[in-house]
Amino acid sequence: MARVGLTTERLTRAGAELADELGFDQVTLSALARRFEVKVASLYSHVRSSEDLRTRIALLALAELADRAADALAGRAGKEALTALANVYRDYAKTHPGRYAAAQLRLDPETAAASAGVRHAQLTRAILRGYDLTGADQTHAVRLLGSVFHGYVSLELGGGFDHSAPDTEQTWARILDALDSLLRNWPD
Amino acid sequence: MARVGLTTERLTRAGAELADELGFDQVTLSALARRFEVKVASLYSHVRSSEDLRTRIALLALAELADRAADALAGRAGKEALTALANVYRDYAKTHPGRYAAAQLRLDPETAAASAGVRHAQLTRAILRGYDLTGADQTHAVRLLGSVFHGYVSLELGGGFDHSAPDTEQTWARILDALDSLLRNWPD
DNA sequence: CGGCTTGCCTAAATAGTTTAGGCAAATGTA
DNA sequence: TACATTTGCCTAAACTATTTAGGCAAGCCG
Numbered sequence: 294m295a296r297v298g299l300t301t302e303r304l305t306r307a308g309a310e311l312a313d314e315l316g317f318d319q320v321t322l323s324a325l326a327r328r329f330e331v332k333v334a335s336l337y338s339h340v341r342s343s344e345d346l347r348t349r350i351a352l353l354a355l356a357e358l359a360d361r362a363a364d365a366l367a368g369r370a371g372k373e374a375l376t377a378l379a380n381v382y383r384d385y386a387k388t389h390p391g392r393y394a395a396a397q398l399r400l401d402p403e404t405a406a407a408s409a410g411v412r413h414a415q416l417t418r419a420i421l422r423g424y425d426l427t428g429a430d431q432t433h434a435v436r437l438l439g440s441v442f443h444g445y446v447s448l449e450l451g452g453g454f455d456h457s458a459p460d461t462e463q464t465w466a467r468i469l470d471a472l473d474s475l476l477r478n479w480p481d
Numbered sequence: 482m483a484r485v486g487l488t489t490e491r492l493t494r495a496g497a498e499l500a501d502e503l504g505f506d507q508v509t510l511s512a513l514a515r516r517f518e519v520k521v522a523s524l525y526s527h528v529r530s531s532e533d534l535r536t537r538i539a540l541l542a543l544a545e546l547a548d549r550a551a552d553a554l555a556g557r558a559g560k561e562a563l564t565a566l567a568n569v570y571r572d573y574a575k576t577h578p579g580r581y582a583a584a585q586l587r588l589d590p591e592t593a594a595a596s597a598g599v600r601h602a603q604l605t606r607a608i609l610r611g612y613d614l615t616g617a618d619q620t621h622a623v624r625l626l627g628s629v630f631h632g633y634v635s636l637e638l639g640g641g642f643d644h645s646a647p648d649t650e651q652t653w654a655r656i657l658d659a660l661d662s663l664l665r666n667w668p669d
Numbered sequence: 670c671g672g673c674t675t676g677c678c679t680a681a682a683t684a685g686t687t688t689a690g691g692c693a694a695a696t697g698t699a
Numbered sequence: 700t701a702c703a704t705t706t707g708c709c710t711a712a713a714c715t716a717t718t719t720a721g722g723c724a725a726g727c728c729g
Contacts, residue, residue: 335677399639429647433655444632451587459617467621474668480658523708
């Protein structure tokens with residue numbers, strides 16, 4: 294019986310591809326087994342369960358996103374940094390919709406704490422160094438940015454803006470302008 | 482064989498309750514059949530499929546949300562209206578997490594066009610009458626508000642803000658202040 | 670080369686989805 | 700009231716996904 298060379302790593306990657314192709318909720322061990330031309334039970338040597346696989350895909354997506362965000366922020370500040378980070382999220386969601394959906398998976402607290410999720414908050418906070426925000430206001434702003442990025446991207450991805458003009462590129466640019474303006478003139 | 486009195490309506494409502502109790506992805510025809518003490522196949526006289534049921538729950542949630550939003554906006558304008566609408570979304574998501582998740586379900590274009598989703602955009606636009614925004618900027622602002630409301634609520638619901646101070650009430654209030662300020666001073 | 674580990678296997682139980690076809694309760698009609 | 704029709708819920712069965720238990724052989728290690 295030819296050994297295929299399955300590993301947890303390879304299954305997670307293939308699962309992520311499957312998510313991007315079919316949607317995150319179509320990621321099943323059965324589909325994964327078919328892809329590797331292997332019996333389903335064989336996968337259980339590498340992942341504990343279907344949920345385990347989904348969690349691993351989520352962690353992969355969070356890590357990939359954080360890596361790209363860190364790259365994009367390197368050497369940038371102010372509005373340039375804001376735009377760069379925002380576009381990382383938006384582009385990732387467009388090119389990897391299944392992974393992006395996976396990144397939204399609710400993780401249990403310990404898993405979440407050990408995930409790249411914390412890096413995202415740090416990276417978002419880093420942007421604010423280019424603006425004059427301190428203390429609690431910084432946290433409020435981090436949460437606002439997270440909300441706008443995630444909210445916009447998921448509405449756009451979900452087709453929420455499909456049937457209205459003008460196009461989403463314009464809106465996206467204007468929203469980034471607006472956020473920049475808001476951060477420079479944060480109300481007290 | 483005692484007739485239970487199933488209808489599409491009752492199944493949809495019970496499905497929505499199930500979603501709030503167990504999570505939207507735990508809504509199955511099997512669970513619904515158990516709740517009514519009826520065999521699964523019997524449900525197929527009232528819903529076409531499992532997906533059909535989920536779509537109906539989504540439409541129910543969208544309609545309920547739009548009703549509440551319309552109520553909340555009646556007689557309000559400006560920041561009061563902004564706050565009222567925002568709190569409708571947030572409160573609905575907290576009290577009906579499963580329904581809120583259902584409302585995010587991707588609908589096919591015709592279904593979406595016939596849904597209460599369009600009312601949401603209209604209601605959000607109504608808020609902007611209290612601010613000085615016209616033309617394309619109005620649409621940009623509608624999309625921004627939608628993004629913030631949805632993004633914030635889903636991050637909060639997903640536990641994204643769990644492990645950081647200060648508490649979310651403060652942030653929520655500050656974000657509404659910030660949005661109000663932004664709408665009053667929309668950059669060109 | 671012989672032994673151990675490990676990778677993938679078969680087999681079987683559980684659970685959800687869906688369709689086909691049947692019987693009896695509810696409803697309409699004479 | 701009696702009969703016919705419709706309709707509601709049923710049984711049965713096929714299919715798919717998840718998960719566990721136990722087996723055999725391929726690979727590596729002495």
